[in-house]
Amino acid sequence: MAREQRLAEVFVELADTLVEEFDVVEFLQMLTERCVELVDTDAAGLMLDDQRGHLQVVAYTTESARLLELFELQRAEGPCLDCFATGRVIANVDLADSSSRWPVFTEAALGSGFTYSHALPLRLRRQVLGALNLFTVERKALTADHLAVAQGMADIATIGLLHERALHDQVVLAEQLQAALHSRILIEQAKGVLSARAGISVGDAFSRMRSHARRAGLHLTGVAEAVVAGTLGHEDLQPVTGGS
Amino acid sequence: MASKRVNEILSAAWVESPNGTDLPTSLAAACVRALPVSGVGLALMTDEGPAGIIAATDGAAMELEELQFTLGEGPCVDASQTGRPVLQPDLARTAPLRWPAFAGGALEAGVRAVFAFPLRVGAIRVGVLDLYRDRAGPLSGDELTEALSFADAATLVLLHAQAGAPVTGAVPVLDERAEVHQATGVASVQAGVGLAEALVLLRARAFAEGRPLRDLARDVLDGAVDFGQADDDG
Numbered sequence: 001m002a003r004e005q006r007l008a009e010v011f012v013e014l015a016d017t018l019v020e021e022f023d024v025v026e027f028l029q030m031l032t033e034r035c036v037e038l039v040d041t042d043a044a045g046l047m048l049d050d051q052r053g054h055l056q057v058v059a060y061t062t063e064s065a066r067l068l069e070l071f072e073l074q075r076a077e078g079p080c081l082d083c084f085a086t087g088r089v090i091a092n093v094d095l096a097d098s099s100s101r102w103p104v105f106t107e108a109a110l111g112s113g114f115t116y117s118h119a120l121p122l123r124l125r126r127q128v129l130g131a132l133n134l135f136t137v138e139r140k141a142l143t144a145d146h147l148a149v150a151q152g153m154a155d156i157a158t159i160g161l162l163h164e165r166a167l168h169d170q171v172v173l174a175e176q177l178q179a180a181l182h183s184r185i186l187i188e189q190a191k192g193v194l195s196a197r198a199g200i201s202v203g204d205a206f207s208r209m210r211s212h213a214r215r216a217g218l219h220l221t222g223v224a225e226a227v228v229a230g231t232l233g234h235e236d237l238q239p240v241t242g243g244s
Numbered sequence: 245m246a247s248k249r250v251n252e253i254l255s256a257a258w259v260e261s262p263n264g265t266d267l268p269t270s271l272a273a274a275c276v277r278a279l280p281v282s283g284v285g286l287a288l289m290t291d292e293g294p295a296g297i298i299a300a301t302d303g304a305a306m307e308l309e310e311l312q313f314t315l316g317e318g319p320c321v322d323a324s325q326t327g328r329p330v331l332q333p334d335l336a337r338t339a340p341l342r343w344p345a346f347a348g349g350a351l352e353a354g355v356r357a358v359f360a361f362p363l364r365v366g367a368i369r370v371g372v373l374d375l376y377r378d379r380a381g382p383l384s385g386d387e388l389t390e391a392l393s394f395a396d397a398a399t400l401v402l403l404h405a406q407a408g409a410p411v412t413g414a415v416p417v418l419d420e421r422a423e424v425h426q427a428t429g430v431a432s433v434q435a436g437v438g439l440a441e442a443l444v445l446l447r448a449r450a451f452a453e454g455r456p457l458r459d460l461a462r463d464v465l466d467g468a469v470d471f472g473q474a475d476d477d478g
Contacts, residue, residue, distance in 0.1 A: 051385075052247050052392050056420060065462065068422055171331040174388055178361075179328040185366030188422045189439055192429020192465075202426050202465065228367040228429070228439065 003038070007149065010034045014156055023219035024176065025183040027160045028059040029210075031153055032132070036061050039142065039150045041118070041134040045071050046157060047080060048122070048130035048177055055084055055130065058184045063203035066112040070105070071133065078105035080133040083119035087128045089151065091118040092141045115139045118147070120154040122161070129158060129177070183221045190224035198234035208237040247417070249390070253397040254415045264411035267401045272299040275375070275394045279387055282355075283376040285309040286398060289324055289369055290406055298371075298405075304353045305376050311349045318346035323360035324372045330360045333382040356380040361395040363402055365418065366425055368440045370402035407444040416447070419457040427461035434472035445471060 014034070017027050032044040043062055047055035057071045074080040079090040079102065095115055099106040109117055116136040122129040132154040136142070142150070161176055187206075194205035212232075213223045226232035253274060260270040272284040283305030288295045294313060300306035312318035319330040319339075332338055335356055339347035350358065357377040363370045373395045383391060400415045418424075424446070432442035446464070450457040463469040 050392075052249070052389055052396070054247060057422060060422075065423065072421055171333060171382055175329045175331060178392070179326075182327060182362075182364055182366055184422075185420075185425050187366075188425035189366045189368075189429040192426035192431075193433055193439075194429070195426070196430040196433035225367065 007038060010038060011156075014160075017160075022160075023183070023221050024160060024180045025058060025187060026213070026220040028157055028180070029220070031157055031160070032059045032061050035132065035134065035150060035153045039134060039146045039153070040136075041142070042114070042137045043067055043135040045133045046122075046130065047071060047074070047084070047133065048161075048180060049084070049128070050181055051174060051177060055081065056181050056184070058130075058180055063201070063206070064112070066108070067135075070108055070112060070135070073105050073108055074133075076104075078102050079117050080119040080131045083121050084128055084131045087121045087123055087126075089118075089120050089147070091120070091147050091150075093117045093119075094141075109135065113137055116141060118142060118150065120147075120151050122154050122158045124158055124162070124173075129161060129173075132157065183224075186221060186228065187224045190227040194227050194234055194237065198237070204239070208239060212237045247393060247396070249393040250396045250400075250417045253393060254400065254417065257397070257401070258414040267411060267415075268299040268398070268405075271394065271398050271401060272301050275373070275391075276301045278394070279375065279383075279390055280377070281359075281375040282378040283308075285320070285374040285376070286371065286402075287313070287320065287324070287374070288371045288402055288405060289363075294321075294324065298402075304355060304378075305374070307353055308346075308350055308355060308358075308376060309374065312346060315343075315345045317343045318350075319343070319358045320360040320372045320374045323362045323374075324369065327362050327364055327369065329362065330358075331382070332358045332360075334380040336380065354378050357382075359383060359391060361391060363395060363399040365399060365403070365443065366439075368403065368438075368443060370399060370406045370440065373398050403440055404444060407438075407441045409441075409444045409448070416451065418447075419461075421458050421461070423461040423465060424457055427464035430464050431471040434470055436472075442471070 028046050032046050035044045045060040046058055048058050050056045054075050079093050083090045095106050095109050095117060114135040114137055118134040120132045191202040191205045195202045209223045210220060213220045256274060257267050257270040261267050268286050272286050276284045283302045285305040286299040287309060288298045297309040300309055312320050319332050323330040335350055335358060355376045356379050359375040361373045363373055404411050428439055428443045428446060431446055432439050435442060450460045
């Protein structure tokens with residue numbers, strides 16, 4: 001399928017998510033996954049300002065502990081953190097050549113098999129709400145086109161966070177950011193609960209919760225709540241079977 | 245959550261209340277000193293619902309905590325039910341429509357703004373921290389950060405209270421990594437306890453073994469540690 005056509009589809013899909021009864025973490029999760037697909041990268045993660053002086057991971061594309069470590073590291077050092085601090089795009093960071101700037105991050109990212117790293121800000125006028133982080137395995141820089149799409153995705157993420165809200169309303173923004181952070185934690189807890197009950201990995205547990213949410217027309221956060229509360233048993237959550 | 249400020253708040257509360265029993269009171273008192281608010285209330289929740297007011301710094305705060313508890317409406321009730329902060333910088337403008345019964349009592353008590361923060365770790369909900377102020381206006385960015393740090397500190401203190409685990413030393417801050425929350429879910433199934441208790445169990449074991457919580461969490465996820473086994477097995 002032509003890339004432009006796929007791009008249009010994704011924008012429609014994202015716009016379609018922005019309806020009432022909207023689940024912000026589910027939206028950001030979908031956005032990171034589509035970003036990997038459209039921008040030709042291998043992993044993505046989205047971090048938000050926790051309003052206590054740190055970034056917290058709210059969406060990511062693979063369950064790899066090493067990828068999570070890369071995000072966690074950026075609480076102290078890394079392009080994502082710098083992007084958040086400055087509000088500037090830090091793209092096409094060649095990890096073969098970045099160890100003087102971010103020694104710890106660079107070593108960890110190379111160790112995870114990545115060659116390039118990219119960070120794009122979630123900006124609301126002068127305020128930076130978080131950053132979108134992309135990683136590439138193949139030694140190939142992103143084109144200006146790819147970066148424009150990635151920034152478009154970061155901007156949509158910002159719009160999603162402010163969905164149906166007055167853009168100037170700092171009070172509502174604070175409420176929304178805090179709710180998003182806790183929804184993410186809830187989903188992680190539910191992944192653990194389901195993985196222990198069903199004897200599967202946390203990654204598989206996540207796939208099953210998401211496919212159940214889609215099949216049943218529920219929100220991911222609602223499914224996670226039901227898993228934790230025990231009202232949705234693992235026998236109700238079928239394994240994902242081929243296709244999508 | 246693992247911020248330096250939260251750690252400072254918890255350590256200071258521990259110094260003021262070394263036997264652990266008055267930690268909520270010490271926290272509320274420190275919060276009212278640190279922020280430009282006129283009163284602070286702290287309410288405990290359990291799985292069965294609201295479990296009462298455990299600290300209030302002054303008469304108006306106590307009165308409004310009790311009022312919301314009795315009416316079953318108000319910003320703090322909404323914060324605990326939805327799990328989202330409810331920030332109300334101008335009660336006279338917004339409250340009468342949203343919480344008619346509460347609004348009258350609040351304005352009469354001289355309260356013009358309420359900022360209610362749910363105390364939660366994902367699905368674990370332990371209570372609400374309520375800030376009351378006698379003049380209208382929003383919290384600044386720095387004040388919000390400070391309030392959230394107090395909310396994080398209060399969450400940890402009430403987590404131990406809710407799980408029935410008495411605090412025996414300064415409460416350590418929470419490691420916020422995804423693996424810690426996943427392992428909490430796994431441990432709760434293995435041990436047959438709720439998430440709050442599972443998180444307290446994980447924290448206690450990490451402390452007893454003198455290792456970072458995230459390392460223990462990874463062992464739980466890898467199956468190297470199983471909370472279904474009796475403790476003395478390992």
